[in-house]
Amino acid sequence: MAAPEQEQSPAEDQTILKVAFDGLRIANEDHDEATLRVTRLAAARAMRHPKPCEEFRCPHREIDRCGFWLRWKAPRWWAAIIHHKDFSSAAILAQESEEVFESALQKVTDLAARSGVVQEALRSSINHLSRSSLRKLNILDLPDEILLSIFEFVEGWNSEDHLAFDPCFRTTKDIQNSRLVCRRLRDVSSQFLLRTIVVTIDKESVQRLDEISRHTTISKGVRGVRIVLHLYSAELMSLANLLEYCVGDIEEQARMAEAVRSWEFRNGKSSEHDTLERVEQVLAVVGTLRRITTAEHMQDMDPDNGDAADLSEEDQLHRSRLLDTRRQYVSLCVEQQAFMESGEFYRAVGLAIARMPCARRLDIRDTDFECHRRARSVMHPEDDVWASISRFMLLPLTGYHAKRADVSVADRHDITNLLHAVRNAGALLKGIDIKLSNLTGFGGATPGLSRPQELSSGMSQLEYLSFCAEDEDLFEGEAANVELLLSTCADTPSLRELRCDLRSSAQGALIDIQRVLPPRARPHLANLWFARAAIHLSGLKALIEQLPDMKYCGLAHVRLLSGTWEEALDVLRQDLKCRLLCLVEPEGAECDGMAPEDYKAIFNRDQGFHSDAVQFSRGLLRENPLRALRNREQIALEEQSDAMEE
Structure with missing residues (x-):
């Protein structure tokens, strides 16, 4: 039986390390000596016996910027070369070089052998010091801070990008796979699982939040x-109105599935035969549904009492099923309205945002087609047709569908109520992004805007503010409320980016830029964009004087209420400090009566960044293009007058 291996003492370990260190030191000295001798002989040959094409440069000597030699201190071996009498003969130099090279080669060979012995001694000592109780390190031994940095690359998004946390542009497949590896990686990677939480106005969604x-x-x-402000409408509580709203969308889905050959895009999930059969059923x-809708309108009756006339027995059965769906719709509508009016919805959202340490961005949408995506489609062959239709009818209205069907929804008190709830919960938002399909209901009395100072106190850390809406007929009351909301939120020195884009018709009311951004110091404002807005020339000058050096400034369809655009371009040239300026189709003043060809030449939409007006405002053109146009017109009038006199 073999005797057990005796454990080495700490003194023996130190002896092994000392021998290894001494061996490396001696090997390093021998290597330096051999290198010095080779270099000395090479320098002697180059200086005493140079070849015709060889240029010799002295070591340790530098040249200054003017080409003069700098003073230098020659090493001792260089002096030995100069005064060595034996180096005067090339034969003697060649013989000594051969001896030196042989000695250097031998030393290198001995160095390689000695290095192997030293490495073996070090490996033996390290293996002994690394006892079996100490395991090898791996990725799980890294601290959480480093693992978080690694998972940021797995996520693959820039945290400063506004689209980085948009559920439509972000996938969590890699993060989900990482959470399945082990408990440690699950705990760390879970922080990247949800960047944005989508909340609808119902208790199940709020409970999830x-x-x-x-x-x-x-x-x-x-x-x-x-x-997501998808709301139920009181106008659709009657069966006739509910069917009239839903029939068009249901038929459009069926026609579209057949027209675009949807079975080719479902990766084999449904065949052409199944899809076409589903189209026929729908x-x-x-x-x-059309027969039932017509009967409901003809009877002009309460759908809960009696049956509609001229309906077959099968249609009567379907009508009874639709009446049950209608009762569920009424119940959901009443429940949602009570949920909002009681304030429970706003308080729950505000408290949830305050509990999450990094959730400081609030997005408000009245249209999000990703919500209830499956329930919104009736073309799934595996589902029952009537069950799919009933599910579709129970969905709340998006802002887009309410606008298209001309169905009224609740007033926009929910926006200001949300902002107040977040502020009352103690959370300070850093970003607000509002996108609405229409501003219907925004012109009424909004309770939240009656306390602007309270709302403004919760915006002390706001950096990003965006308000976009599409409303062809924007009224004065709606425009005034939008101005008050934006001015209240933007009343903070921390603001870095502001966007206001109201895509309304030319006849609708316009947002006054000066009311949204009254004169005050905004040292961090870097990006500014206004579309479908208006401003006076004096207000434009006062605003620009308060703006710092910015990265981007964009004005699209902005109407000048007083002054001329010729003067406005002079103001932009003299006072605006901006790296990138975009001026698209300005309105008002001399632009309204300008000839189309002249307008296009000065404010070309396709060259919003490089039009003549922008080039002059940035100082790249000497003459104001509007002033040049006015001078040309004046000269043409004078010539015409002179011609008439003659």
Whole structure:
């Protein structure tokens, strides 16, 4: 039986390390000596016996910027070369060089052998010091800070990008796979699982938000909350109106699936035969729905009492099923309205945002087609047709569908109520992004805007503010409320970016830029964009004088209420400090009566960044293009007058 291996003492370990160190030191000295001798002989040959094409440069000597030699101190071996009498003969130099090279080669060979012995001694000592109780390090031994940096690359998004946390542009597949590896990686990567939480106005969605905000790990990675304002309408509580609204969308889905050959885009999930059969079934149901809708309008009766006339027995059965769906719709509408009027919805959202340490961005949308995506489609062959239609009818209205069907929804008190709820919960927002399909209901009395100072106090850290809406007929009351909301939120020195884009018709009311941005110091404002707005020349000059050096400034369809655009371009040239300026189709003043060819030459839409007006404002053109046009017109009038006199 072999005797057990005796454990080495610490003194023996130190002896091994000392021998290894001494061996490396001696090997290093021998290597330096051999290198010095080779270099000395090479320098002697180059200086005493140079070749015709060889240029010799002295070592340790530098040349200054003017080409003069700098003073230098020659090493001792260089002096030995100069005064060595034996180096005067090339034969003697060649013989000594051969001896030196042989000695250097031998030393290098001995050095390689000695290095192997030293490495073996070091490896033996290290293996002994690294006892078996100490395991090898791996990725799980890294601290959380480094693992978080690694998972940022796995996520693959720039945190400063506004689209980085948009659910439509972000995938979490890699993060989900990482959470399945082990418990440690699950705990760390969970912070990247949810960046934006989408919340609809119902108790189930708010309960999900509350659970996420209380999660110890996932809540740390949430950066924003998106509120989707899909609302039920009281106008659709009657069966006739509900059917009239839904029939068109259902028929459009069926026609579209057949026209675009949707089975080719479903990766084999449904065949052409199944899809076409589903289209026929849906169109047959549409015919039934139209008959029931017509009967409801003809009877002009309460749908809960009696049956509609001129309906077959099968249609009567379908009508009874639709009446049950209508009762559920009424219940959901009443429940949602009570949920909002009681303030429970706003308080729950505000408290959840305050609990999450990094959730400081609030997005508000009235249209999000990703919500209830499956329920919105009736073309899934695996679902029952009537069940799909009933599910579709129970969905709340998006802002887009309400606008297209001309159906009224609740007033826009929810926006200001949300902002107040977040402020009352103690959270200071850093970003607000509002996108609305229409501003219907925004012109009434908005309770939240009656306390602008309270709302403004919660915006002390706001950096990003965006308000976009599409409303062809913007009224004065709606424009005034939008101005008050934006001015209240933008009243902070921390603001870095402001966007106001109201895509209204030329006849609609316009937002006054001066009311949105009254004169005050904004040292951090770097990006500014206004579309469909108006301003006076004096207000433009006062605003520009208060703006700092900016990266970007954009004005699209901005109407000048007083003064001329010729003067406005002079103001932009003299006072605006901006790296990138965009001026698209300005309105008002001399632009209204300008000839189309002259307008296009000065304010070319395709060259919003490089038009003549922008080039002059940035100082790249000497003459104001509007002043040049006015001078040309004046000269033409004078010539015409002179011609008439003659």
